[in-house]
Amino acid sequence: MKNHYLIIIFILVLSCNKTSDKILPTEQNLTESVYSSATIQPDSLYQAYAIVAGILEKNVVEEGTLVKKGQAISQIINNTPVLNTKNAKLSLELAKENYQGSATILSGIKDEIEAAKLKYKNDSIHFFRQQNLWNQNIGSKAEFDAKELNYKLSKNNLTLLKNKYNQTKNQLNTSLKQAYNNYQTSLISTKDFTVKSAINGKVYALYKETGELVNTMEPIASIGSAGTFIIELLVDEVDIVKITQNQEVLITLDAYSGEVLQGKVSKIYPKKDTRNQTFKVEAVFINPPEIIYPGLSGEANIVISKKEKVLTIPKNYLINNNQVKTDQGLTTITTGLENMEFIEVISGITKDTYIYKPE
Structure with a gap:
């Protein structure tokens, strides 16, 4: 008799587990996007070099100084x-x-x-x-x-x-x-003893101190835009064909935790970086934060497409990329948009079809 009760309890537990893994597809708004790392850099950022070799007599400006085009940055001595x-x-x-x-x-x-x-x-x-x-x-x-x-x-x-x-x-x-x-x-x-700024901007870095040897192969300073910043994105080569200019970009920066900033794709570089198999993409802020520093990092999602009220299922319920487990067994479905968690179901099941999580 005792064994009979144990078998009933086991069947009930098993039945509850199966029921808990059974869900119905849901309708929701779905956004497909491409993930990327994000780094903030000043627009028109460049490194200034000396045309002649010599010894640095002095830096005429300090880091953080606003400069005009043609303004002196550093002075070099060479007889x-x-x-x-x-x-x-x-x-x-x-x-x-x-x-x-x-x-x-x-x-x-x-x-x-x-x-x-x-x-x-x-x-x-x-x-x-x-x-x-x-x-x-x-x-x-x-x-x-x-x-x-x-x-x-x-x-x-x-x-x-x-x-x-x-x-x-x-x-x-x-x-x-x-x-x-x-x-x-x-x-x-x-x-050429005087290194001058090529743009109106800000001096972000000075690499040489007074008395140090200067040559034509090492930069003297780093100069870029004072108020305009770009977001550098590294996109995986499998996703680069999905990216076009003016696509919406959602950015989260570590310095602004929890805040989602909006931007748009402004430039796509055609050359692949063979070291990490990525392509460089630039985006600009639509409404930039009040305080920005070069080098701020975070994450970004480039929005590929959006759909409203589509039938979706969790991606972890999908089997072999195009099948789900239903009361009738394995059922083939046609999929569409997807994000990190959900995927669109175009045909094969309805919102009233129960599906089961694969074991």
Whole structure:
């Protein structure tokens, strides 16, 4: 008799357990979204580099300072560009003197051309006079040949000197232009001792202290927008195809626990980060919080789609992605939207169909 009671109690307990795992589908509003980590950064954030190497003389501003475009950030000491500028200036002056001065190379060639012209004129007179005599059978052949040779040599020499003058003039002109360009370049280098802001914004970080060595490979400062911030999102590669611009983003920041902030997708970067298999997506706040600091982190959900009053079941009641356990056994269903907890049922069961949680 005692065993009979135990069997009845066991059956009742088993029946209660099965009943507790039996539910009806429910109608509710369903939102499908893509999860992402979130980090806050200033808009237009960039790192400022020095164009010349040297020693940091001083930082003109402090971290947190508001700056204008073109305002000095840091000052660098380096005497080499100054010496290079002086040498370039001397080379420019020498090039000018060679090209334009009274005792230039061109003046010497001009004098040679004038002398060659006189000789050519004299030799041509003697040649044509001797030629007239020779045509009258007066004089010797040797004398005629000598006058002709002198005439031709004078003519060739004058042509060569004119070519030499033009070639030398072009070379000196080119040298003058090169010296001028080198001088201008050296002046730019001396101006590069001052690192300046490229935007209107705020200095968020200074990486060098007075006396430290500065090179062109390490940043001097980090500068970004003072009032506009973006939300950097890292989206898994399996979800990136679902993301489009202007989609709604729901953000929760650790600094604002329990508060849901709204934003929208503003930019999608096409290159995948192969280290973590994610894509970078940017979003902007619709109503940003009053106080924001760079580097604040949290979580975000990018809203893919929304539906109102859809038939849903808990995702943990789903079997093989498209089946549920009913009183008639395994039933195949067609699913739609889903979130972390629920999935939409399009067909296969109704709101009056009991389903059972898989064992």
